[in-house]
Amino acid sequence: MPFPPHPPWPAFPETEQCAAGPRPGAPSRAAWLERLSRAEFLAQAGLEEIYPYLTETAARLLGVDRVGIWLFDDSQRTIRCADLFERAGGCHSSGQRLQEADCPAYFAALESGEPIVADDALHHPATRDLNDAYLTPHGIGALLDYPVRQQGRLAGVLCHEQAGPARPWNEEQRLLGVALANLVSLALEHAALRQSQAQLHSLEERYLRLLEFCPTGIIHYDTELHITYSNQQFANIIGVPLERLQDLDMAKLQDQRPLPALAAVLEGRTGRFEGEYRASLSGRQLWVSLVAAPVLDQCGQLLGGIAIVEDATERKRAELQLRQLSRAVEQSPATIVITDTNGVIEYVNPKFTRTTGYSAEEAVGLKPSVLKSGETPLEVYQELWSTIASGGQWEGVFHNRRRNGELYWEHATISPITDDNQRITHFVAVKEDITEKRRQEDRIHQLAYFDELTGLPNRTLLHDRVSQCLAAAEREQETLALLFIDLDNFKTVNDSLGHFTGDRLLQSVAQRLKGCVRDSDTVSRLGGDEFVVVLADAQLDGASQVARKIIDRVGQPFVIDGHQLTVTPSIGISLFPHDARDFQSLLKNADTAMYQAKESGRNAYQFFTAEMNVLAFERLVLENALRQAVERQEFVLHYQPQVDMGSGRVIGAEALVRWLHPELGMVPPARFIPVAEDSGLIGAIGDWVLYEACRQNRAWQEAGLPAIPVAVNLSAVQLRQSELHESVAELLRRTGLESRYLELELTERTVMEDAEATVRCLRRLDEMGVMLSIDDFGTGYSSLSYLKRFPIDKLKIDQSFVRDIVADADDQAIAVAIISMGHSLRLRVIAEGVETAEQLEILHRHGCDEAQGFHFGRPMPADEFAAYLARRNA
Incomplete structure (x- = not known):
């Protein structure tokens, strides 16, 4: 495919817009690019041809050393160079890759969808982490990147690169870069459209082949009842050559009976028509089954209709014959079965089907033994055959099995049928389902015991x-x-x-x-x-x-x-x-x-x-007192500081509930929390704690204290609330606290009780901006496959691993492993229960981000914590 010529302008000067302009008679840059956007080659050429042309065009227009088109893979974590043009050698290359893990700041800038204008690429915040992997090896000093989109989604970037020292990008270069990136996006859209069209064509071909081999007749007709499509089977049914049916007015067909139904479908009087009728076609009398429905376009406009036609003659004949054979007994409330002398079923009535689940078509040709469950003793069958074979009548009970596997009880009377010579030709069984009667008897016993x-x-x-x-x-x-x-x-x-x-x-x-x-x-x-x-x-x-x-x-x-x-x-x-x-x-x-x-x-x-009887009584007293405490709001919150390992500043606090009983004094959580969980009071207490922590944090901020997040433990009951995110949003609205200053802690065991539901709940909270952390990490049984799906911000090392971290190598190894794993998942890690400088030194040495424990301060009332925070962060 011929490509438009490359732009006729010389390279841009280093620090000002190009003054030379194009050669006399050449179009302006804007006009040239506008003409290029309408060029046929963007819509028809392959991307492998378009990419090199556009990169070279961009290099010439902007006067830069290198221009590349980089595209994201499906994960959005890797970009691959589709084409890179270097002016110095006039050559193209491709295949280079950049990973998000190597340059996270650059990827974050790309994902923002905003241009990257890096006059000094080596020191620009968005591009400086490209120094070792890309900029320095290629001697690049300045970058100008514009996003490339496909169907509204970020697909890649058009990257303009200038070798040598830092240099500014002028306004005209930026405008041209935007226009060129739009051309790349346009080329991607055209390529996607061509692929969709090819797939649609393939799908149409496949459906046409299916229609041709369909055993039923199928036609499509327009709003004037002209046939626009017919398969061969339809032509066979009505006895008309297929070539005569194309564009045929159905009013000219021999059989006019279906026309009112087809017209009614078009007129909207029936959304769908199903029916059967007798027809005389090509000298044949037959039953025809017809199903018709309207065909609408994407805007709901009527295009015509579609009809499915089937020769139902054999089926109708079989139905009529079966009806004649069974009419005498089909209304009987009892099951009736007729067999030959070998016990092969020749007839069953509808009641048999309702009772056993076997249709007449399935039952005929089988023996009644198909209903055997193995629960009826063998002696019953031996007595049965001995009696009826000698011409007698047998009466008894079977424990049979329905087609669906369900067992049922059946009372049966079986008699021989003889001909004029008294010779046995058949047996007839009249049976009654007595399952419900026996079930009621068993049910009475079952309910009782x-x-x-x-x-x-x-x-x-x-x-x-x-x-x-x-x-x-x-x-x-x-x-x-x-x-x-x-x-x-x-x-x-x-x-x-x-x-x-x-x-x-x-x-x-x-x-x-x-x-x-x-x-x-x-x-x-x-x-x-x-x-x-x-x-x-x-x-x-x-x-x-x-x-x-x-x-x-x-x-x-x-x-x-x-x-x-x-x-x-x-x-x-x-x-x-x-x-x-x-x-x-x-x-x-x-x-x-x-x-x-x-x-x-x-x-x-x-x-x-x-001694347990005494403890049971004490627990009952405690539970009653706890119920009163919820009503009287006898709870208070103490706050324990969370400190940044690097700076030593207080960067958060954990809210811990205390019960201030008017007579017992301060009741420790270890004594009343288990009682609250067993009695169902933990939900009400947890809701109060969440509200009070948000209210107090907002009050601190209004008093001028440094703004820090407050962590609140979330109970399993609260996590399972279907509208938890709405409750938290309403609480933040009432207290006026920004969501980023609330951190919700969940134990490892709680989040894994129903991991799928937890993922959905946490994602809603994360979308609100609430911080999320896993408490007591390492004591449960988290699945790492789930852990990486949880939108959490922080892992808290359980204090059981911190307590002996100085003397116990195993505890130290576990803590180090948790820190490493947390960092690999881009999570912050906090250690709780830090009480000594030795513990703090080990954790700090291994990269733990935050710490909490008596070494920094015990949990303290709100006013004491406020003074502590002001003093510590002064």
Whole structure:
């Protein structure tokens, strides 16, 4: 393809616009570029031809040493040179690559979509990280880059490069650079359009081939009922040569019956037509099935219609014959089956289909044994055949299986059919589905003794079984163990994902519990997320072994409705006869021990002791007091500083809740937070903490203190709120705090309970500008594949690794690994629990960004922290 000639101007001077201009009679630069934008070669030539032309054109127009077209790959993390023209040698090259990891500032400038005007490229903020990889090796001193777009998306950059020392870019060069970048964008748009057109043409060819091989007749007609397309099968059905159908007025066809329906579709009286009719075509009587619908363009304007035509003669004939055969019995409320003497089915009525799920077409030719489930004893079938083969009538019950696998009960009466000579020619069975009747009987028993959700024994049956086991244990002088199991974190799952998912989780837990015990043991559900396991003839070691097995198996992740969920069991154990001698006392003591297991950290088991009754009473008193504390707002926030390792300045604070009880004084969080979580009060407390921290931070800023973010721990209950981002946005609006001064901390375990939902929630918060961090990092089981998807800003090293970092090489290695991993993910890393200068020195030496702990200051009330902040950052 001929290309327009290169511009006739000489190179630009170094520091001023070109005064020489073009040769006499040559067009101006603007006019030349405007003409070039309309040139056919941009729309028709390949990019491999256009790129070299445009880079050379740009070099001549702007009078620069080098011009390159660089394009992003799919990841937007690498740009590759599509063509680079060097004026000195008049040569082109391509293939060079630049990675974001090597020059992040340059990539950030490109992604902004703004031009990069670097008079001094070696020191310009956007280009100086190109020095080693690109600028210095090529001796480049100045850069002028303009974004290249395709379909509104940043696709690359047109880069003008000047060798030698720094130099300014004048206004005319900048305007020309914009115009040339637009030409590159235009070329990309044309190339994309050509590719789309080629794909569309290929698709049209494929669809035409499919239509030709379609076993049904298909036509397209315009608004005047003229055929614009027909496949061969349509021509075969109506008996007209295909070549005669093109542009044929359908009013001239022999069969006029479908025309009103086709016209109604065009007129909009029916959006779609489906019907069947009898036709006489080419001397043949046949049934025709017709489906027609309108065809609209992209603007909704009517183009015509499409019709699908099928010869339905054989199907209609079969339907009529079947109807004649079954009319006598098809209204019967009973199932009727007729077989030959070998038991091969020749006829079934509609009730058979409704009962078994097998259509008549499927059943005919099979034997009734297709319904066998294996649940009916073999002797029943032997008696059946012995009776009817001798001419007698048999009556009995089958336990059969429907087509969908469902078992059902059926009462049957089977009799022989004889001819005039009394010879047996067929057998007829009249049957009734009695499943519902038997199900109601079983249901009454099931509801009385079994849990409806899990199918496990309920409290009534559990009481009966334990009573029997206690009597046997008393008689045989054996030990019986009762394990009371409560699921940790179940309420969070149930509240956030709904009762349906919660029920599915309980069913899965029930199955795992059954897999942990012997057939002779009992697993029961009391209700909610509480289960009981009864171990007959179980010593203390045996009960411990089963408890450990339950903790291991139930603690493994569940996959429910696409969610990966984790719950852990807290188990209390009481023993007969050591702890109690009756069911109610054993259950109460095991329940008490279970709460002690929760208090001790959850995901554990605890044997009952007499002292636990006192602890249970104290816990009840504490829970009641905590409910009053929520109503009376007896909570206060203390703030612990977070310090930058490099500067020593306070760059943040963590808000920590304290309970100031009017009589008990300051109640430590370790004592009341577990109670708040178990009682469901943690959500209300967490909402108050979030509001108060934002309010106080805004108050500090209005008082003139340095603006710093305040970190607030987010509970699992809050994270699972479907509209959390809206609640946070409203809270920030009410308090007047900018989102960048709020940091939300989430524990590693919390974010992984439902990782997919967490990703969606955190992205919404991140889009608002709220900072996000992972607390207690290293103590959970984060999936690194998920961690890199979370839009978090910071990792917090758990204090358990910091505490012995000076003396314990393993703890130090873990902390260093977390720092390295955080930095590789471009995250800041903060260490909590820093109490000594030695700990601080090790963390600082290994690149930890921030620190928090008693070495800098204990958590302090708001007024003390304000003074601390003003003094520390003075």
